[in-house]
Amino acid sequence: MVEDSDVIIRFLEPHESEVLVELIKESYGESYDADWVYDAEKIAERIRNNTLRSTIGQLNDGTILGHMALMVEEGVERVIHAGIAVVRDAARGHHLFERLKRFGSQWATEAGYLGIFSEATAAHPYSQKANIKLGAHETGILLGWIPDTVHNNAAVNLEGHRQSVVLFYLKLNHGDLRNMYVPKKYYEMVQKILEVSGLHAVIAQVPTNVTVPNETIFSIEEKVDHNSAIIHVTEPGKDFTEAIESARVTLMTNKRRDAVYLDVPLDLPHTEIVLNNQVSDFSFSFAGIFPNQLRHGDVLRLQAFNGVDLHSADIVTASDHGRELLEYVIADLRPDR
Numbered sequence: 556m557v558e559d560s561d562v563i564i565r566f567l568e569p570h571e572s573e574v575l576v577e578l579i580k581e582s583y584g585e586s587y588d589a590d591w592v593y594d595a596e597k598i599a600e601r602i603r604n605n606t607l608r609s610t611i612g613q614l615n616d617g618t619i620l621g622h623m624a625l626m627v628e629e630g631v632e633r634v635i636h637a638g639i640a641v642v643r644d645a646a647r648g649h650h651l652f653e654r655l656k657r658f659g660s661q662w663a664t665e666a667g668y669l670g671i672f673s674e675a676t677a678a679h680p681y682s683q684k685a686n687i688k689l690g691a692h693e694t695g696i697l698l699g700w701i702p703d704t705v706h707n708n709a710a711v712n713l714e715g716h717r718q719s720v721v722l723f724y725l726k727l728n729h730g731d732l733r734n735m736y737v738p739k740k741y742y743e744m745v746q747k748i749l750e751v752s753g754l755h756a757v758i759a760q761v762p763t764n765v766t767v768p769n770e771t772i773f774s775i776e777e778k779v780d781h782n783s784a785i786i787h788v789t790e791p792g793k794d795f796t797e798a799i800e801s802a803r804v805t806l807m808t809n810k811r812r813d814a815v816y817l818d819v820p821l822d823l824p825h826t827e828i829v830l831n832n833q834v835s836d837f838s839f840s841f842a843g844i845f846p847n848q849l850r851h852g853d854v855l856r857l858q859a860f861n862g863v864d865l866h867s868a869d870i871v872t873a874s875d876h877g878r879e880l881l882e883y884v885i886a887d888l889r890p891d892r
Contacts, residue, residue, distance in 0.1 A: 562620060562651065564658040567609035572598035574619050575609060578641045586704055588780045592639060601626075608662065609639075610655045612646065620646035623655040625663060625671070633730065634846040635663050637673040640682065653685040660689065664727040669755055671727065672845050676701070677719040683873035691725035692752040693877045695843010696884045698858055698865050699814045702781045717813060717863055719870050721877060722843050726753035733852055734759035735821045738830035741841055741855070744883050748844060751876050756821075756853055767791075767825040771798040775806070783814040788826075791819060795829040796837060803838055807861040815859050816842065822852030830855075840887040843880075859889065 567574060572595040579592045591597040601607035608625040621642035625635050637659060642651050660671055675682040677696065699717035735756040737745045742758065749756060771792040776785040784806045786799060799817060806812045817839050819826050839857035846853055867885050872878045 561614055562612045562646070562649070562654070563615070564610065564612055564654055566662075567602065567611050567622070569599035569602045572596070572602065572609075574611065575622055575624075575639070578619065578622050578643070579639075581643070582641045588702065588778075589639075590780075608659065610659045612642075612651050612655055619643075621651045621655060623652065623659060625659045633667065633669045635668045635671050637671050650685070652682060653688060656685065656689055660725060660727060667728060669726070669728050669730045670753075671725040673723050673725075674700070674720040675723055677721050677870045677872070680871050680873040683721055683723075683871070683877065686723045686725070687874055689725060691723040692748075693721050693843075693872070693874065693880050694724050694748050694752050694754065694845055695722035695856060696720070696870070696881055697722065697816070697842055697856070698867070698870075698884065698888075699860060699863050700781075700783075702783070702813075704780070716866050719865070721872065722845055724752045724754055724845070726755075730755045732757045733822060735853055736761055736824045736827035737821060737855070738827050738833075740830070744841065744880070745844060745855075747876075748880075754844070754853065761824040761827050765824045765828065767793055767828055769793050771795045771829075773798070773802070775802060777806075777810075777812075781814075782812055783816065784810075784812050785816045785818060788817070788819045790823065791826050791829040793829070796833060800838060803859055807859075811861070813861055813863045815839075815861075817857040817859070818854040819857070820852055821855050826855070836889075838889050840889050841884055843884075 575598055576593055576595050579587050606627045610623045612620040623637060624639040625637055627635055637656060640652055663671060675686055696719060698719045700720045701718040703716050733756045735758050737758050746758060768790060769792050771794055772790040773786055773788040776787060786802055803815050806815050838859045842856040842858045844853055844855055870881060872881050
């Protein structure tokens, strides 16, 4: 039997990278949705380059019980991403995930990061409860984010349907408040998220002299292993609705993507302007907010689906705020088009 006092929490060294590969294969088989976690050399390279901090729980005899990664993503200013959490059966019930994340968050705090973002499965409450116990709060719910091809030994997807995740933010240090321009429709919920989570942002009024450009500038990130895509808007323009709907139709009709997620930058005043002008049949609905990978600000994530049964009744949350957020996200859903 594993005792908490027997477990050593430390960072993985580059030459030990095969440990993570073994843990992933043991828990997920070949179904994990990031190819690099199966390549020991790529893992080692990330550790050496300080873009990956792999936290592990280890017994005195060398047995590895669990892992959690801290990933420094390019373009994200002073915010770190936590993920790739794997706990072996022998350590379940011993709060190992919580200990791993606490160790990582202490390091990130001392390193000067403002906070940690992470995703927790909505198939069960355990990892959500661990995040909440550490002081993290929900900032969004990505419906249907996990494809039905991903399986693990903590929450086996017996029915083979897409599963949802809950976005969490753990505030670590104080920082300057960023201006955030939020469409009227989502103002109250975004304000609630800011108050609860401690995100370093404040909702600002749009200046009177803002000029909206004619053309919407965006890129598309296709996640083939997820059968989904993310539309990253870097600058919304007057043609926003036409441009985004055209991209969505192409992705869903021609490429048969199950889900399309839309990220719009909240640091630009004309984001609020173009979203306030949306008509009622706009296909995208509210998912949440989190740091933007493409700019030094925050992103509003919206979501749309293509004939996907989201099994919303099976989505689990672990706090009153999480339940309120889930109800809001479900209520804002648009019919498939």
